[in-house]
Amino acid sequence: xxxxxxxxxxFLTLLGTILMLTATTALAVSYYPPALNSIITPPxxxxxxxxxxxxxxxxxxxxxxxxxxxxxxLPLGIKYMTRMVKRFKEKNVNWKLSGVFHNxxxxxxxxxxxxxxxxxxxxxxxxxxxxxSLIRDGVSIEICALTxxxxxxKNEDLIPGVKVVEAAELRIIQLVDEHYVQxxx
Numbered sequence: 001x002x003x004x005x006x007x008x009x010x011f012l013t014l015l016g017t018i019l020m021l022t023a024t025t026a027l028a029v030s031y032y033p034p035a036l037n038s039i040i041t042p043p044x045x046x047x048x049x050x051x052x053x054x055x056x057x058x059x060x061x062x063x064x065x066x067x068x069x070x071x072x073x074l075p076l077g078i079k080y081m082t083r084m085v086k087r088f089k090e091k092n093v094n095w096k097l098s099g100v101f102h103n104x105x106x107x108x109x110x111x112x113x114x115x116x117x118x119x120x121x122x123x124x125x126x127x128x129x130x131x132x133s134l135i136r137d138g139v140s141i142e143i144c145a146l147t148x149x150x151x152x153x154k155n156e157d158l159i160p161g162v163k164v165v166e167a168a169e170l171r172i173i174q175l176v177d178e179h180y181v182q183x184x185x
Contacts (some may be wrong), residue, residue: 066103067105074130077185085134097138099139099141106147114157128159153178
């Protein structure tokens with residue numbers, strides 16, 4: 001019997017809370033004048049509302065590419081760098097970007113004939129065009145000398161424009177000390 005008296009009170013309390021929240025939300029939306037609503041309303045990307053717009057003005061990024069983490073057939077590090085360059089240009093950002101390849105990812109920077117021999121295929125380096133494009137856009141594409149030594153790569157085996165660094169770990173530490181943000185795909 002006590003439960004029958006208690007349930008209507010719970011129901012009325014919940015109903016009152018719902019009505020109060022609905023009225024408060026309606027007031028908040030209609031309270032602001034139209035000009036202010038356009039400032040308060042976040043931007044959108046198609047049907048996706050952006051809650052936190054990103055507006056960098058200057059940035060320095062190092063992408064630490066030590067393994068072939070893939071997104072489909074594309075290495076994620078190369079995909080990230082390509083996308084970052086595009087967005088930095090679109091947003092008129094003053095940027096510096098370095099991709100440091102080492103460990104098992106060094107093969108991505110080889111010329112076609114060496115790539116074919118090392119990977120035992122005949123199609124050439126599928127990443128060469130993307131790497132060349134990144135270099136043209138101003139990205140510093142770098143390979144670890146220790147990775148080269150471990151895999152018997154020579155400087156002339158590399159895609160033109162690829163820079164050799166003494167050691168990937170030390171280079172990444174140097175860049176982080178210079179206030180680069182490190183991304184590890």
